[in-house]
Amino acid sequence: ESTTSTKTMSLQDLDEYSLVHVFLFLSVADLDRCLLVCKKFQQIIQRFVYSKKCILALVVNSPKTCSLSLYRYTARKRAKLEENWRDGRYEEHTLFQHNVMYISQMDIDKDFLYMTHGGCLQAHKRTKSRYLVDTRVHWQVGRKRDPDISSLAKENDRFFAGRLDGKIMMYDSTTGHTTLQSVAADVIKSVDFCENVYAVTTKFHATYILTRRWQEHDLENAELTHSHVYTRAYETIKLNGTRLAAGMFHCGKKQALQMIDLQSCAVMQLNSQTKAVYDLIWKDENCLLTGNFDDSMRLVDVRTGNDEACWSDPYNASVYCMFYNGAYAVHCGMKYHHRSNLYDLRVPNRCVQMYFPSK
Template sequence: MSAQLSPPFNRYKHNVNICELDEDSLICVFQYLSLEDLGRLICVCKRFYRVINIHVYSKRSAYLLRTGHQRYRFSHVPGRDLHSDFSYRKRIRLFENWRYGRYNEKQFFYHQMLYFSQILLERRWLYMTHRGQLRAHERLVNNERVLNGKASWILGKSRDYDINWMEKNGDLFFAGRTDGSCFVYNCDSGFYRKQQLTEEPITSVDFDAKLFVCTTKSKSTSFWTGFNDINDVMLEKKQQLNEGYQTIKLSPSGANQLAAGKYSDREKKALKLIDVERSLTSTLNSPTRAVYQVMWKDSNTILTGNFDTTFRVIDTRTAQDESVWTDPYDASVYCFDYDGAYSVLCGMKYNFRVNLYDLRIPKRCIQMYFSSKKHSHYSPVYSIAADCSQLFLVTDHDLRVLNFDANNKEKKDYTYDLVNCLY
């Protein structure tokens, strides 16, 4: 005789309304909902609004690529966000725009003659070289205008020798020109000093506190000590190495090391590490023929953009490549921008293209951005800078701004091609 099963015990005498759930239960339910559903629920009541914002939106957006709000950031990578008050939900929306290629494009400073500029981005300002001039343009909160086309101040004249590279630390600029001269400029006090450092074109410069470094493409790298004299800076040569580089960068931990990349090395030993105090040069085991830009991720890690179509992360403690990303279309990396967390944007050699990489995801390109082909079909991206909502890139003939926080954005998603065709 088979046993009869009793009906399941019902502990509730009535159906439970979602509003009667405790906070922990609400969090468990809400974490499975889509962004659209959460947007509707947040309007139901103040309790839902608080739970979703504090426990759902904040956790989802904390470690997002480009738009995350982690507490920890490297001090040598300053914040650039024009809008520092983005809500958690807004950050998720912005991330989706970066991820799926939704943005509006603006064009500034068109010039018919082919040459490229260097740019530096801050929270309120975009600094841009224009031939022999250094210009400061104010960034605008207005999403339609983005940038003030009229410079707030201009240093130098257009007929001066071109500025090849510039760096800014606090209020102080240090820049090198094609005639081998440099200048130091304080944008707060207004003092300006020009000094001849070498007879060769300066390809890259850097400075930290009282140490100033400049290099030429093939002949020399010189170290200078800066002495303050009544709001002025006098540079006195400290030492010189008889080897030149395309790009250099002082380490963020006391500037005791200099990462340097050669323009060409047949033996694929283009990346060097220089001990500043002892003037000793060592070769890092990152096999590449040319390094176009180098940057420190932290005191032990170097980032490089290379001629051989790769972006690399190198650990100086082991002198080995930690990770390598290769461009799917075999184009050189002319420049890159690091946000201090996980995101790297690489300016490529052809077609106005920018690649987005996530340092947590090895070997994969997350997304590509193609600026419109105005005036040229093949321009490289020569200089690049971005915050969490805007991307600035320099082409042969102008400056382009891709705004990911704008209305009526056109979707340009290349994820399908990357995942299904190239990998």
């Protein structure tokens, strides 16, 4: 008669490689408890697990996100922030009252939050306090009583804004120099610029490509001169080198997305199946992210012109605006209930989290 002896195996008997995979499934709170078990767990978690969690993270893993942060977070803190984003734990503070018709146009960098109020552009210093933004105005361009700023683009310290009266405003925060120039007798819907090439589209009339030029006798003050005029007006436009992506406000044929080659002046129809495009972002040199009327966010490959992926809103709300963090996270502002959705480009067909205001 033979006897079989079995040896029980504990978690501590696993090798380092296996333990890392096990620990990746745990929350930060559970990992904090495991740190207290033994030195082996402590070394593995602190050396490998937190850093791997950050690499796989949705929100906190991109260079763009890190460059916007006022803090130098540890790997553990970044992993904790990732959980907060995914689980929807957040505080809400009302900092600015905005009582004009058009919504504020906003941008952000590591030091300032930039936002429009009526016809003025204001800069507010970012802080490490609880409210994160100083409500006092650091600098201001324009006046609130001026025609509303309807579109804003930023590149380094240069700002480019379009207004309801058909004028554009250029501002350099380094020199403090402001230029106001009339483009069309129409509402400006969207603007963008890349180096010295500027694009402007109006509500009804046309889309204008302008070039920044300096006079020989005046090297400080530059003016924009017309390079080309396209007879179609768009809802939103985005420049990427010599290519201009453009989305229409309405297209009954569901062909609302186009791309313009600024060198050949050719207009290419993309095959994204949508009636209207409210916002778009260049994800990289070959792909666009679009926010659409039909409750969808789409990934479009401009080489084929086709939709490569599509994410829908469960409550059938249109996507009004988007922010892309440079890696996998896309934060979308939705049409109804002042709600925003967080999408993971690695997770098809659904949003990762929704954020609802308390009021």
